[in-house]
Each structure stands twice: as structure tokens, then as C-alpha cells.
Amino acid sequence: MHELIRERLEELLSGAPQPESGLEQHLVTCTECRDELAAFRQQSALLKTLRCAEALSPAPGFYARVWERIQLQRSASVWNALLDPGFAWRLALGSLAALLLMGAFVAMNEKAPPAPAVTAIVVDEQPQELGLDPERDRDAVLVTLATYRE
């Protein structure tokens, strides 16, 4: 199809070409353009069979039915998301990562086992003489035993 016709094709198909455009003259002499234009006209008529002549309106309560459908799809979409294999896989990975983080946190913050209570033992550094007071002697022996280190 020649440029001249191609540029004005929509006008020609609408049946409203400019009279002085020279299109008609070209179509008289150019068989190729004339045939293609005829084919496009047939095609245009074919597409017009899809036109709906009558004005249609839905049955009363259409909006309520639409809204009900939206609510159903909304609740279904939550379950669909959970049942979606991709989502389940991501959920599993996320849970594992969260578990690892929690484990690491607990491990790092875990308190060391309480140190055995240190009993302050006051040891009299002064060597004591034994044999003066039997009770003190016994205490001194016990202290010596308790604080003995090799």
C-alpha cells in the first residue's frame, strides 16, 4: 500500500476522506492500493459485527453482588497466599532464619553459671600459739585444714 493511502487509511475506512486529497484519483489508477483498501473495508465490516446495538443494564443489586464477590476474593486471597508453594517456602526460610537469630541471641546472652559462693574466711595471719586455749586450738586446726593448699 502506498504512503498516500496508508496515511489516510482511517479516513477512507470511516468514509470521510477530504475531497481534494487526490485519494480517489490514486485509487482509480493503483490496483494494489484499491485491492488492499477493499480488503480492509471488509475487515472493518467484519469487526463491526461485534457491536452491541442495545443498551444493557445489569439486574438490580449488581453492586451488592460485586461487593460480595470482592469480599469472597479478599478472604480467599489470604488462604491462597498461605497455600501458595512460593509463599510456604519463603515462610519456612523466614522461620528458620528467625529461629537461628533467636538461638544466637540466647546463646550470646546466656549468663555464665553462678560461681560457687566464696566464703570469706578471715584468717588470722598471726601464728597462733597452740595449747593455750583448746577451743581456739580446734578452730585454728580447722582453719588450717580448710585453707590448706598444696
Place this chain on the structure above:
Amino acid sequence: MDHRTSDEAELVRRVQAGDEAAFREIVERYQSKVFSIIYGILRSHNDAEDIAQQVFSKVYFSIKNFDFRSSLLTWIYKITVNECYDYLRKRKVRKLVYESEFTEDESQRLKAGEPGRDQAPPIDDVLARRDLALKLLARLPAEERDLLLLKEVEGHSIEELAEMTGINENTIKVKLFRARQKLFKAAQRLARPTPGMAAG
């Protein structure tokens, strides 16, 4: 035309913000149009109700992605045509139009096997042509199919299409020309007999 500043844009923004009353306004404003588009393609009142519900449900869930590049009607139109073709694909009914509902006049003409009044073609011929148009359009990319439908079926001019889609007029003409060429080639392929069958 800037689709961001229209009254329609304000309505869309309200729906995007979660205003249910604004959504209701959109449904009520476009329900007849949507029904007519669906009925024009499928010729079935029952299916029109179901598909129209699905169209508005899609509008509701996708409106947050509406970017104002086209008019709201053009956007809804695309959703509607897509839903019709999804339906046709799911049903896989090659002769769907033959199962569709007829008007009283069409039924009478079909029963009598007579051509319509005013030299109208016989009704089964009309149905076959409608079937062919749907099959050919199914072979086009969605954008080209929608443009052709808006031009030929809805009867919009090039200027209106440019305004509705936000695409300039020359680009619209080029896209339409390509779509027509593709449709023409698709029709030729469909008409060409299969080599094996022709030999037999």
C-alpha cells in the same frame, strides 16, 4: 489531555485511598458500558453478569496500579476485553456464538432460515462472521486488539483514541495499520487449506 486532573481522576484517587462509596460510583457509572462490551463479544446475558462482576472485582483490586496514562474507561475497557478472551480461552468453545442467546427476531429468522428484513444477511451468516472476528482478534497482541475494538466496535475517532489512551494520533494510526495488516494475514492463514487436507 491530562488524565490526572479530571473529575474521574479524583474519583480514582478516592478509591485508591480506600473510599468504598467512590468505588460504588465507578461501578454505577460504567456498569452499562461493561455489560454492552461483554454482550457485544459473547452474546450471552448470563455470562455478561458473571464477567462484569469479575471485571469490577479486578478494577477494585488493581486500581492502586492505575497510573492515569489513559482514561479510566479505556483501562476498564481493556480489563473487560481481557476477561472476555480469558473466558473464551477457558471455555475453549470454538463455536461459542452459536450457543449464544438470540433476540426474538434473530430466533425467528434462524428457525425460518430466511434472510433478515431490510436485506440483512441470514442470522447464521452473521453469527459465523462474529465467530471469525473473535478468532482473528484473538491472534493479535492485546494492545492492538483493544485499539481495533475501540475504533471499529466502539466507533471512536483517531482524536478520541489519542485522548483516551494518551498516545499521539500518528502513533495510533501506525498501530492501527499494523493491527489491520496482522488481522488480514491471520485471515489469509485461516482461509488457506491445510496442505495434507487439500491433497486428500
